[in-house]
Amino acid sequence: MHLKYESQLREPLVYGTKTYHDVTEDIVRPIEAKPSKLWYIGFYIAVALLLFGVYALYRDVTYGIGQWNLNKTIGWGWDITNFVWWVGIGHAGTLISAILLLFRQGWRTGVNRAAEAMTIFAVMCAGQFPIWHMGRVWMAFFVLPYANTRGPLWVNFNSPLLWDVFAISTYFTVSLLFWYSGLLPDLATVRDRAKTKLRKHLYGIASFGWTGSTKHWQRHESLSLVLAGLSTPLVLSVHTIVSFDFATSVVPGWHTTIFPPYFVAGAIFSGFAMVQTLMVIIRKVFGMEDYITMGHIEAMNKVIVLTGSIVGVAYLTELFMGWYSQNKYEGYTFWYSRANLFSPYGWSYWGMMACNVLSPQIFWFRKMRRNLFVTFFMSVIVNIGMWFERFVIIVTSLYRDYLPSAWSVYYSPTIWEIGFYTGTFGLFFTCFFLFAKYFPVIAIAEIKYVLKTTGESYKDKMGHLEHVPAEVFAHSGHGHTVVENESTN
């Protein structure tokens, strides 16, 4: 049984008069057409950034990470800031596909595929930072627990940094599996429409020989549901563990119990902002306005204002605790190193406050939530703000902690640190451009699944049911599909 009727009060999720075939046509069109000039320009810029990042890393390996401006006091700088930033961005994809699936939020179908892809690419970018930050990157496999030739000297399972290794790699694997298992039916759709032999062959390989058998769909549904159930605590655990990297230390500014929920809210916040950035572009470039509707954009903006406000409460709580604890080191970190605009890094704290807490409040207004330009602008602002947040947490806590003799001079990144960061942008967008060209950016099968309940034309046809008395409505089978002949095995 599934819901067959949806209230007219709810906005349609698919606009226009569409049949199943139209849905296929609309979503597969960008894959079958030649890429536009804009695509090439974007792709080449992304590849250029990626290549610069590769060169920066080549230098890192050759000369060591001494070419970064890290020092003994500020041992984590841009690298870990960027790591946490990318991981945070990665959270929205899983949130949309898993948590919203469990909550039966129909609007996820329009955006989940691209958001999941974004997750995977963002986690790929995030993973680069701890790996190359190791310096002797050829020793990276030392983080794996295996019976090695050093004793065997095992890794320290009590260390949050090792938890992170497990968390991030599990997160990447599970997201990839979730994304790809969802892609199989859609890749099969592309395969069965293919005009050339090569295309048919390649999509045939990629779609694993999917046929659409009822039994396979039944298992597929079960798989998606369980994977969603697993991913939901997983996504919360990942950023919790990332926050443990800080919270289990004794550094003032890091040693706080509020970190796990605060980090998770921040991750959702920045992730949704990145989804908005990409969605606003995708719907425009691919003409997918019927599928990624203003309703979708508005729903995500609501999440942004909610999580932005949660993050704001967390900032204020930290400030309060900095005073209330009467711990002078904490007080110094929160009230001098951060909240004082005229301290060396005060600009980053207030940049964070302005971008993350103040500006998203604009989304309390429906007009703003449904304004594409404001949405796009704000999505970029939020991600800048969330970058500031990680920078604030890491650098302002480290640069002046306990002994003034250990205090650091002002830290600013070298071109190679910046190059590494822009390189991950290159990686992210290279992957995303390829994804947008060769994969269905919207989950075709899932749109078809909701089409007849939430499609505009279908909703219109059911409008008269609003006036049917409740008693009649409930018993006439409008609410649910009545499955006849249900066997009970």
Add this chain to the structure above:
Amino acid sequence: MAKKKFVVGCFNDEAVLFPAVKKVRTAGYKIHDVYTPFAVHGLDHALGLRETSLHTAGFIYGITGTSTALGCISWILTYDWPLNIGGKPHFALPAWIPITFELTVLFAAVGMVLTFCYLCQLSPFIKKHHFHARATDDLFVMVIETTDKTNVDDLTSFLSNAGAVETDVQIAEAGWWLGRYDKDEVPFQNKIVAA
């Protein structure tokens, strides 16, 4: 592997498909499968398929992950190479929860996806017979297996009457890569429900 003859009926609306499934099954025909472009809820029940046990497999993989993590970590940190970390206990269960949780999820997810691929016989480079190219686009393709006694023409017109927009007869190897089809194991229990 043996080839069989199938009668294919294509429907373009799930509202027509459901009564048709009922009619076909009541008439005593053996539905090989229905290929649909998306998950049509309730169709599995209408076809008399049993519930999948994939989630049970997932649970078993999950607890395998839990016990692997707990077993390995406790063996390593208390027996194989006890590390003195600030004088803290060797058996530090709370500190192992994150990794235990991650491995539970990892084992369950990987195990389930592999099981799913195995059960559905999905893999790169696999060649399957596709009864209709639009089964992944907009058609609900009902495939009925025939026997020597089946009157194909009757069945074809029966399907048309039931609302099929397109009918077809195909001789196909609908078998699976491990040849289970040859042993006449159909992928679902084809119980005929009395009308």
